Amino acid sequence: MRRVAALAALLLLTACSPGGCGQTAPETPEKKGETPAPTPEPTPEPPAPEPVSWPHDAGGVLTPGSGSGATDPTVWAAGMRFPMEAGPAYANSQVYGYGGFAAPGPGGQCDARNYGYPWRDNFCETRSWSNGLCPAGKGHQGQDIRPATCEKKVHWVVAAESGRITSIGSYTVTLLGDSG
Numbered sequence: 001m002r003r004v005a006a007l008a009a010l011l012l013l014t015a016c017s018p019g020g021c022g023q024t025a026p027e028t029p030e031k032k033g034e035t036p037a038p039t040p041e042p043t044p045e046p047p048a049p050e051p052v053s054w055p056h057d058a059g060g061v062l063t064p065g066s067g068s069g070a071t072d073p074t075v076w077a078a079g080m081r082f083p084m085e086a087g088p089a090y091a092n093s094q095v096y097g098y099g100g101f102a103a104p105g106p107g108g109q110c111d112a113r114n115y116g117y118p119w120r121d122n123f124c125e126t127r128s129w130s131n132g133l134c135p136a137g138k139g140h141q142g143q144d145i146r147p148a149t150c151e152k153k154v155h156w157v158v159a160a161e162s163g164r165i166t167s168i169g170s171y172t173v174t175l176l177g178d179s180g
Helices: 002-015
Strands: 163-168 173-177
Touching: none
Parallel strands: none
Antiparallel strands: 163 173
8 A cells, every 4th residue: 555655746746847837726706795815005105305495594604703614524423313302403603603702793692593593514613723614723622502592491402422510601501421
């Protein structure tokens, strides 16, 4: 009996080519009253994000009389998060803007003209300390950013990295990052 079963298996295997027997499974008859399940539509690709646009002056163009800006197009911190928790926010000078010690006229830090567009670069504004990235070899080392309004204790900031606050000054907060 074993020989007959082995012979039957051998005949079945040799009857098929290496690519298969060329047979297809029989179709399942549809039951009356049932409609076949619809084939789902393919998910369309999401649209490309719209480029963000806002009124701003070109990098390196500083407030007249405030120094020579740097026009280096290098993106120094591509993954850095914008430091304001929510917008809008306004980039401009706290020294050469209204209320600053070199202001263009009367007004205070809360002057409405400080809370509007266009954004203005102030990296390399005239300062007395060294900054090798500035054309003059010294100047402001960051970008001043104002929150949506001048209201105190309302607008949250986000640190560039985890760390410890080591100083809270009149215009600055110093963070010693965990990275050193």
